[in-house]
Amino acid sequence: MESGLHVTHIVGTPDPDGADAWSARWSSEDDTQAFAARLAACPAIAHATLALHGDLGAGKTTFVRHLLRALGVRGRIKSPTYAVVEPHSAIDCPVMPAGEPLSIWHFDFYRFNDPREWEDAGFRELLASAGLKLVEWPEKAAGLLPGIDADIHIDPDVNPLSDESVRDVRMVARSVTGQRLLEAVRS
Numbered sequence: 001m002e003s004g005l006h007v008t009h010i011v012g013t014p015d016p017d018g019a020d021a022w023s024a025r026w027s028s029e030d031d032t033q034a035f036a037a038r039l040a041a042c043p044a045i046a047h048a049t050l051a052l053h054g055d056l057g058a059g060k061t062t063f064v065r066h067l068l069r070a071l072g073v074r075g076r077i078k079s080p081t082y083a084v085v086e087p088h089s090a091i092d093c094p095v096m097p098a099g100e101p102l103s104i105w106h107f108d109f110y111r112f113n114d115p116r117e118w119e120d121a122g123f124r125e126l127l128a129s130a131g132l133k134l135v136e137w138p139e140k141a142a143g144l145l146p147g148i149d150a151d152i153h154i155d156p157d158v159n160p161l162s163d164e165s166v167r168d169v170r171m172v173a174r175s176v177t178g179q180r181l182l183e184a185v186r187s
Contacts, residue, residue, distance in 0.1 A: 020178075022185050025157075026167040032059060033066045035169070035185065040070030042184035043095045044177045046102055047130065049147065051138040054154040056110075059167055060136050063154065064106055067134070071095075071102060084108060084121065103131030109140035118144050150178035 026032050039045050052060040061079045068077050072090035079086075086106045093102040105126050118124065118141065127133055127146050138145055153170040173179045 020182055021170060021172045022182050023168070023170045026059075026169055029062065029066075032063050032167070033070075036063060036066035037070045038185050038187070039181055040067055041094065042181055044149075044180035044184070045071070045132055046093070046095050047132070048149045048177050048181060049127065049133040049135065049145075050181075051145075051148045051151045052134060052136045052154070053138070053151060055156070058154045058156050060154055061108075063152070064134050064136075068104065068106075071104070071132070073104065079108060084112065084117075085123070085126065103129070105131065105133050107133065107135045107141075109135065109137040112137070112140040147175060148178075149173070149175045150181055 024031070024035070026035070052063070054060050065077045068088055068090070072092040072094065073088045074091070077086075077088070084107065088104040088106065090096070090102040090104060093100075096102045107123070112118075123141075123144070124146075135141070135145065135148075138148065151170075151172045151174065153168075153172075155168045156165045157168050171182060171185060173182045
């Protein structure tokens with residue numbers, strides 16, 4: 001355990017793809033919040049694209065809400081399931097210069113069916129712009145997404161000893177930015 005968290009770090013676990021990875025087990029929402037806070041404190045988050053993997057109900061949107069709060073987003077944070085993308089702005093973001101907002105786009109491609117939607121909606125421009133991009137269901141836009149900096153896999157695992165659900169979490173760096181985020185999570 002680490003400072004009251006129920007996070008077990010598995011450092012140096014070999015990744016089948018040869019990528020640098022971090023794994024943990026979240027036994028509460030506090031663990032999700034702590035992970036989000038670590039990412040939010042890393043300056044590399046301001047220009048990252050994170051792909052979020054997991055089944056419906058795995059906790060992807062809950063993680064995003066914690067991350068956006070840690071970055072300084074105020075007001076209602078809703079899931080982009082029906083809108084496909086929700087823009088956010090963090091005015092008092094800890095990793096940005098004073099007075100400079102961080103632009104954030106939260107994509108959810110669960111209902112994405114037609115590649116023409118990609119061009120019509122301007123996703124290419126949004127994903128190429130400055131700021132943080134969070135992508136749920138990235139496999140639905142396979143072949144259309146630009147470079148992903150890190151993959152975050154969240155998998156629920158029902159604990160047979162309690163009624164609570166724990167999450168197995170794995171983060172894999174895919175770029176230098178992803179490596180910086182991994183270093184922040186490990187600290």
